[in-house]
Amino acid sequence: EAQVTQNPRYLITVTGKKLTVTCSQNMNHEYMSWYRQDPGLGLRQIYYSMNVEVTDKGDVPEGYKVSRKEKRNFPLILESPSPNQTSLYFCASSFLAVGTGELFFGEGSRLTVL
């Protein structure tokens, strides 16, 4: 089954404790991206990757890091989480060919930073 898998789905942590949210896709997609979704603000892009070893900032990259060492994986790293990073996070992927960019989303990871 074609899917984007995120882990963990739910996480409560404390300020400053490093954490990683993993994302894996099994569709051989070149493009992967991380979004956060907040009430009243909608979906905002954090980082994206066009292919292995190619990453770029989205609209709200501060406080986050990413890496793309393998095509299927795109982890999101919070080096020192803060309460304003409490949010619902989504990973997404798609093929890159122009006009075919149907985006597939993971189920989401709800993060609470105390």
Place this chain on the structure above:
Amino acid sequence: KQEVTQIPAALSVPEGENLVLNCSFTDSAIYNLQWFRQDPGKGLTSLLLIQSSQREQTSGRLNASLDKSSGRSTLYIAASQPGDSATYLCAADTQGGSEKLVFGKGMKLTVNP
């Protein structure tokens, strides 16, 4: 800068009605426009993708149209059912490779039995 607007933010209707959901965008230079569905606590599911050269796409009871010149897309849902209750989001692709999708904030639809 592209802005995508969905009005109204919420809609409640009785079962069986035909619905039109609106999506407006400010920059007509888009590659495609996608409609998504989001169920509570879940990720987004792509419903329809309309390429800039197309005027509409259909899938079952769903039909999406695109009018670039007026900066509008509409999602038409025929014979609505309670199972259609969800939040619907549209997103405009301004770069052609998904990297700069701009999302609307969504419209929460409730279909009452």
